[in-house]
Amino acid sequence: MSFFRGQFANVVEWEEFRDDMIFWKWNNKEIKKGSKLIIRPGQDAIFMNNGRIEGIFTESGDYNIESDIIPFLSTLKGFKFGFNSGMRVEVLFVNTKVFQVKWGTKNAINIPSSQLPGGIPVRANGTFSFKVDDYITLIDQIAGIKESYVVDEVKQRISANLDQLLMKWITKEGKDLFNLQANAFEISEGIKEDLDMIILKNGLTIEEFNVMSFNYPKEIQEMITKTASHGMVGDMNRYQKIAMTEAMAKSLSEGGNKSSSAADMAGITIGMNMANEMMKQMKQSDKEGQSTQEKQQSEPPKQENTVPNFCPNCGEKTTGTKFCPNCGYKLV
Incomplete structure (x- = not known):
């Protein structure tokens, strides 16, 4: 903890808020007696002293720092404001919302295929969403050395890995390379899992990842x-x-x-x-036609068996049955 004479702050708040900003650090000023902390909806405020987290405040509202905040800080709870001295700390404001981002491949990805020696050039686009998940990791990996952090920086980190991950999940067994949209959900879920492992190292987490469409060359x-x-x-x-x-x-x-x-x-x-x-197909059709013709030529013509009108044995008129109704003689 350090005490300084100089510029004092009456209000501690997120002064440079932008909707695409993930966090912003308030520092370089001393908090004087009677100062207020303002936390707006969708924000968390983290008090830090010499890089160490003193307290995390998640409820939006206006707070008197001396009476509402200091008593809850880890090592500064006994701090008493002097006549000409203030308390110097850093306050990290974190945007708690889920960020929605559009993505698209910058260049076509050549997917290996036995049907095309050079591979099938494919482009893809979609959306993903993420949020801050672990404040300690976020501070250790990013906030400790940066004054602010924006969505575009996360997008660049993810885009650097997308081509490789798309290649990995598109080439999984059983996928029709000419109808990748049918496997879009499976591909999306696989990429989401891999990307989450990457950005968890920065204290972030992937909430959702979607491949909206795959695009092929016009031909x-x-x-x-x-x-x-x-x-x-x-x-x-x-x-x-x-x-x-x-x-x-x-x-x-x-x-x-x-x-x-x-x-x-x-x-x-x-x-x-x-x-x-x-x-x-033509050869197969010719073979089938030739086989049918040969079969027809080899088979003797069938003779129709008809019942005579009169029995050749007794001369009685027949009734259309195979045997004579008078003498029982076999007619066919």
């Missing part, structure tokens, strides 16, 4: 859309032939004018895959 997105539309009408064989023709025609017409890119490679590769698939 790949068009192929995905066509696949979905043709799949709805159940004519996939026809679509494969059309898509193969479009992809190969485009690659031939543009190949000499444009430089290679992931999109060009995607069109050529998918077109070749579709061509191979169509050839397999």
Whole structure:
């Protein structure tokens, strides 16, 4: 504890409040007798002396520091204001709200895929929320050396890890790389857990993390859309032939004018895959047709068994049964 003569403060409050500010430190002034502490809704005030927490006050309102605050401080509870002396402490104001942040990948992430040698370029965006969780850790790791801390600094910390975490959870087994939105919840939950472990070291916690959408290059997105539309009408064989023709025609017409890119490679590769698939289907159809024809040729024509009008044994008129109603002779 230190005592100084000089500038005294009548009011201790969060003077530079901003909605995106996580904490702000009040210091460099001496608190004089009769000073007040103002805590607004959504704020906590932490009294510190020489880096040590003296007391944490969470109820909003106006307080007389001498009568309402000092008696509850750890080592300063016996402090008596002198005639010309004040008490010098630091007061850390913490924003207790849950902060909502939008995020998005700055560059496309190339997801490894056996279908595309260069990988599938994917972008993603969404939201996450966080709040202060541990005051002691926050002070030890950040507030001890910073006068204030804003949301953008947390966003930068998280963004630095997002590409790696997206790659990790997208490439988990069983995910359709052309329909990542179907696994958005699982991917989001995995990233949330990993990010929480990272920022807990700073006294923060992730409340929620969401992937709102995955975005593909225009050419790949068009192929995905066509696949979905043709799949709805159940004519996939026809679509494969059309898509193969479009992809190969485009690659031939543009190949000499444009430089290679992931999109060009995607069109050529998918077109070749579709061509191979169509050839397999044609061969299979030919085999089935040939087998059916050979079977029909090898089988003797079936003769229809009809009942004669009169019994060849007794001459009695028949009634359409297999045996003569008069003599019992077998008719067929």
